[in-house]
Amino acid sequence: MKFLFTTVLVAIVLTAYGQTKISGRVHDMRGEGVPGANIFLLDTYDGTSSSGDGKFEFNTHETGTYVLVVKFIGFKEFRREIVLINKPVIVEINLIEEINELEAVTITAGAFTASDEKRRTVFRAIDIATTAGATADIAGALNTLPGTQKVGESGRLFVRGGDGNETRTFIDGMVVLDAYGPSAPNTPSRGRFLPFMFKGTSFSTGGYSAEYGQALSSALVLDSKDQSEESRTDIGILSVGADVAHTQAWASGSAAGKIQYTNIRPYFGLINQEVDWKTPPESIEASAAFRQKVGKRGMVKFFGNFNHTDYQLYNHDIDNTDIKQLYDLTNSYRYLNGSYKNSLNDNWIVRGGVSYTYQQNNTFLDADHALDTEQGIHVKSVFEGSLSEKVELKTGIEAISRNYYLNYSPENGPAINRAFDELITAAFVEGDLYTSNRFVTRGGARLEYNNLNQALHIDPRISFAYKTGKVGQVSMAYGVFRQSPKNDLLRVNDQLDAEKSEHFILNYQRIENNRTFRIETYYKKYASLVKYINGNAYDLNNAGSGYAQGIELFWRDNQTIRNVDYWVSYSYLRTERDYLDFPYRTTPTFASGHNFSIVYKHFIAALKSQVGATYSFTSGRPYNDPNEEKFNHARTPAYRDLSFNWSYLPKPYLIVYFSCTNVLGRDNIFGYEFSGNMNAEGLYNSRAIRQPAPRFIFLGIFITLSKNKTVNQLPSL
Amino acid sequence: MKTQNIISLLIGMVVLMVSTRGYANDDKYLEAMQKNIQSVYTAKTIEELQGAVNSFERIASAEKTKWEPYYYASFGYIMMANREKDGAKKDQYLDQALTAVNKAKEMVPGESEVITLEGFVHMIRVTVDPASRGPQFAGLAMQTFGKAVALNPENPRALSLMAQMQYGTAKFFGSSTAEACGTLMKSLEKFDTYKSDNALAPQWGREVAESMKSQCL
Numbered sequence: 001m002k003f004l005f006t007t008v009l010v011a012i013v014l015t016a017y018g019q020t021k022i023s024g025r026v027h028d029m030r031g032e033g034v035p036g037a038n039i040f041l042l043d044t045y046d047g048t049s050s051s052g053d054g055k056f057e058f059n060t061h062e063t064g065t066y067v068l069v070v071k072f073i074g075f076k077e078f079r080r081e082i083v084l085i086n087k088p089v090i091v092e093i094n095l096i097e098e099i100n101e102l103e104a105v106t107i108t109a110g111a112f113t114a115s116d117e118k119r120r121t122v123f124r125a126i127d128i129a130t131t132a133g134a135t136a137d138i139a140g141a142l143n144t145l146p147g148t149q150k151v152g153e154s155g156r157l158f159v160r161g162g163d164g165n166e167t168r169t170f171i172d173g174m175v176v177l178d179a180y181g182p183s184a185p186n187t188p189s190r191g192r193f194l195p196f197m198f199k200g201t202s203f204s205t206g207g208y209s210a211e212y213g214q215a216l217s218s219a220l221v222l223d224s225k226d227q228s229e230e231s232r233t234d235i236g237i238l239s240v241g242a243d244v245a246h247t248q249a250w251a252s253g254s255a256a257g258k259i260q261y262t263n264i265r266p267y268f269g270l271i272n273q274e275v276d277w278k279t280p281p282e283s284i285e286a287s288a289a290f291r292q293k294v295g296k297r298g299m300v301k302f303f304g305n306f307n308h309t310d311y312q313l314y315n316h317d318i319d320n321t322d323i324k325q326l327y328d329l330t331n332s333y334r335y336l337n338g339s340y341k342n343s344l345n346d347n348w349i350v351r352g353g354v355s356y357t358y359q360q361n362n363t364f365l366d367a368d369h370a371l372d373t374e375q376g377i378h379v380k381s382v383f384e385g386s387l388s389e390k391v392e393l394k395t396g397i398e399a400i401s402r403n404y405y406l407n408y409s410p411e412n413g414p415a416i417n418r419a420f421d422e423l424i425t426a427a428f429v430e431g432d433l434y435t436s437n438r439f440v441t442r443g444g445a446r447l448e449y450n451n452l453n454q455a456l457h458i459d460p461r462i463s464f465a466y467k468t469g470k471v472g473q474v475s476m477a478y479g480v481f482r483q484s485p486k487n488d489l490l491r492v493n494d495q496l497d498a499e500k501s502e503h504f505i506l507n508y509q510r511i512e513n514n515r516t517f518r519i520e521t522y523y524k525k526y527a528s529l530v531k532y533i534n535g536n537a538y539d540l541n542n543a544g545s546g547y548a549q550g551i552e553l554f555w556r557d558n559q560t561i562r563n564v565d566y567w568v569s570y571s572y573l574r575t576e577r578d579y580l581d582f583p584y585r586t587t588p589t590f591a592s593g594h595n596f597s598i599v600y601k602h603f604i605a606a607l608k609s610q611v612g613a614t615y616s617f618t619s620g621r622p623y624n625d626p627n628e629e630k631f632n633h634a635r636t637p638a639y640r641d642l643s644f645n646w647s648y649l650p651k652p653y654l655i656v657y658f659s660c661t662n663v664l665g666r667d668n669i670f671g672y673e674f675s676g677n678m679n680a681e682g683l684y685n686s687r688a689i690r691q692p693a694p695r696f697i698f699l700g701i702f703i704t705l706s707k708n709k710t711v712n713q714l715p716s717l
Numbered sequence: 718m719k720t721q722n723i724i725s726l727l728i729g730m731v732v733l734m735v736s737t738r739g740y741a742n743d744d745k746y747l748e749a750m751q752k753n754i755q756s757v758y759t760a761k762t763i764e765e766l767q768g769a770v771n772s773f774e775r776i777a778s779a780e781k782t783k784w785e786p787y788y789y790a791s792f793g794y795i796m797m798a799n800r801e802k803d804g805a806k807k808d809q810y811l812d813q814a815l816t817a818v819n820k821a822k823e824m825v826p827g828e829s830e831v832i833t834l835e836g837f838v839h840m841i842r843v844t845v846d847p848a849s850r851g852p853q854f855a856g857l858a859m860q861t862f863g864k865a866v867a868l869n870p871e872n873p874r875a876l877s878l879m880a881q882m883q884y885g886t887a888k889f890f891g892s893s894t895a896e897a898c899g900t901l902m903k904s905l906e907k908f909d910t911y912k913s914d915n916a917l918a919p920q921w922g923r924e925v926a927e928s929m930k931s932q933c934l
Contacts, residue, residue: 036764038770038771040771040775044775045775051769069778072776229860491868651890651892652892
């Protein structure tokens with residue numbers, strides 16, 4: 001018994017006093033020491049941190065088999081079983097970089113992302129709202145980025161020699177058939193969706209994901225906000241109307257509604273307009289949003305927008321301005337979007353949705369009547385997730401059904417009816433392969449089938465990105481993109497094939513210390529563009545073609561000068577196409593060779609104000625002068641605009657907002673319209689297309705009522 | 718009889734060993750924690766803080782039921798974020814701080830100190846980019862401090878951080894700082910009366926509150 005007791009005692013003493021020294025060095029894949037790493041034996045207190053050169057040593061009293069753990073931010077956890085038998089242990093630890101969103105390379109070719117969630121972005125959601133001259137319009141703000149060409153009389157996004165309809169808008173992945181509100185002919189339209197609804201905006205000027213189809217030049221992908229955290233009421237009193245919104249939040253969801261009334265008449269009474277309005281635009285708009293968390297990580301979103309706008313104006317004859325025609329438009333619009341997102345497990349996400357767009361234009365030109373209706377339904381379902389740490393996969397199917405109907409009843413003559421029912425079914429797959437934190441390859445393809453012409457297309461998309469150092473990266477993208485012809489062409493011939501473009505993009509980007517530099521060059525090839533056969537607008541084929549190429553620069557700095565943020569964009573574009581009625585390949589009217597803009601924002605604490613200014617320059621655009629021999633050969637004067645805005649926050653819940661476009665009152669000319677008849681001298685008379693007024697002045701007062709008095713509408717302005 | 722004695726002696730020894738080991742472990746836990754809490758309070762550089770945070774993570778790996786190691790690891794990461802200038806790295810530290818504080822929250826969901834620290838993470842997020850982060854994270858921080866105060870109205874740290882947020886907002890809008898100063902005074906009172914039977918209860922925050930006092934007088 002005594003013997004047993006002694007043995008037990010000795011054993012206790014041994015465990016207490018036997019020590020094992022564990023030492024070694026922690027290094028990364030390039031062999032450089034990792035300082036500050038945490039090295040320890042699992043489930044014990046024993047361990048240490050590595051020193052400046054990655055070396056470490058510590059002692060332990062433990063014996064037996066233990067797991068040695070090494071951890072450090074940005075690296076994968078290292079684990080190895082070691083046996084402790086009172087003999088020194090020396091280990092060499094090679095830590096492997098973790099692929100993480102923050103450090104990993106991202107594909108930036110063609111992409112501008114504005115997000116409050118992801119960190120290293122070039123553009124933030126609030127930037128859109130506070131850009132002078134944009135008057136809180138998404139397209140207006142994005143027009144200050146490289147890759148866009150300013151087309152002042154349209155207000156839409158024209159990207160890299162593409163027409164305005166070549167840019168498609170997606171909300172929560174679902175297509176929006178017409179994202180712009182109605183406007184008078186040759187006056188700019190505004191986007192229907194306000195920037196404050198979205199937590200993220202991704203504006204791609206080419207080479208985008210296989211998930212997005214039916215967009216020839218550009219995809220504007222908007223991610224709506226998740227549920228609101230707080231109940232609040234917002235009231236806006238504007239120089240052109242009023243709005244009221246209420247948000248009700250509960251633990252797992254929120255609901256919001258907004259009603260907006262716009263009547264521009266009192267404003268037009270004060271400021272002389274170029275347009276001869278009989279009844280200036282008046283509109284009523286209501287929107288509603290609903291969000292509900294489902295389970296632990298699921299979310300259902302619903303959004304609806306209803307708008308009714310009407311106006312009447314007179315079109316004056318070019319030769320004799322006393323002759324005028326009444327143009328009367330009533331536009332009804334409905335957009336409904338329901339989407340669902342949930343995690344299947346830690347690695348896989350399923351998301352899907354349905355969107356419905358209804359748009360009707362009821363137009364009278366004197367007694368000629370046109371009723372034009374389009375309805376669209378988009379259904380989509382996507383699975384995405386990781387196959388492994390290095391491979392991410394996204395795959396989905398979708399169907400876009402469009403139903404178009406036109407009834408045209410002229411005063412004299414027979415009525416014309418045109419209609420088409422298009423159904424596009426598509427499937428896509430795309431994979432991201434991370435060879436390391438520095439190199440990623442994205443490859444994918446999109447398959448589309450069109451029921452009208454029974455065409456089946458498979459379009460490849462591929463891109464690479466390589467991090468050249470801590471702050472710089474190079475990326476490349478290639479892809480084939482397709483889009484059905486515009487409604488006014490498809491209604492003439494529904495057998496037309498989709499128009500096609502091919503993008504080649506090379507990009508370099510550097511982000512350091514809140515300073516961003518980007519340079520991008522591209523070549524875009526157009527094929528299968530719709531063409532009039534022998535100049536006949538009712539005889540169409542897909543024989544058109546074209547190209548666009550250019551180089552773009554972007555610089556942003558919100559570091560050098562305190563409280564100042566500015567960005568500068570320059571785009572050079574060369575583009576020609578032979579489509580529609582073009583007699584040969586030439587530059588279309590919406591393309592301008594040089595676009596330059598500088599956006600400046602200054603926060604002045606003493607005035608509790610943010611002031612901003614934007615200067616834009618666009619070189620002259622072509623227009624066709626029938627008095628000249630060559631087609632589209634004449635050039636408009638250059639466009640210049642200096643806009644100003646001022647937000648003043650006297651109280652946490654109150655904002656006064658003032659903005660003025662074209663402060664200098666420059667008479668910008670966007671093009672010329674020509675008479676259909678020759679005058680006595682054998683020439684065609686012309687009339688310039690001008691801005692509706694030299695300046696647009698906007699004043700608004702925004703009040704927010706909530707329990708938490710620090711909340712205001714600043715993020716929405 | 719003899720064998721029985723031996724058996725009972727052995728059992729007794731084992732019981733004794735296990736229980737002394739238990740006590741020893743608790744002492745060891747307290748001792749290790751106190752030493753590292755000292756160093757996290759006094760650390761001057763990011764490297765020193767990383768060392769202390771590493772120790773807390775080691776303790777957390779051995780002590781599966783204790784929330785304090787995660788709490789102090791999170792606190793250490795917040796202090797690292799405070800000292801870091803690079804926005805992306807700041808965010809990285811704050812991500813680590815949030816992971817740690819969430820682990821503590823799982824163990825003691827109703828602990829006001831843990832909720833306060835969660836609010837502190839949101840508060841430092843604002844400093845990364847006040848213009849874009851302010852609206853979202855300032856509101857979130859205020860809400861979280863509100864929750865912490867509701868859980869324990871005696872928590873001086875929740876009150877003091879709340880006062881700092883209120884003060885900043887009032888200064889920005891040039892409105893009265895009365896509300897902020899009221900919260901601050903209440904927090905200073907609570908610092909005086911604060912008692913906890915937990916030997917590892919947090920002690921920080923008083924100096925900042927004291928230094929803010931001059932702005933309220």
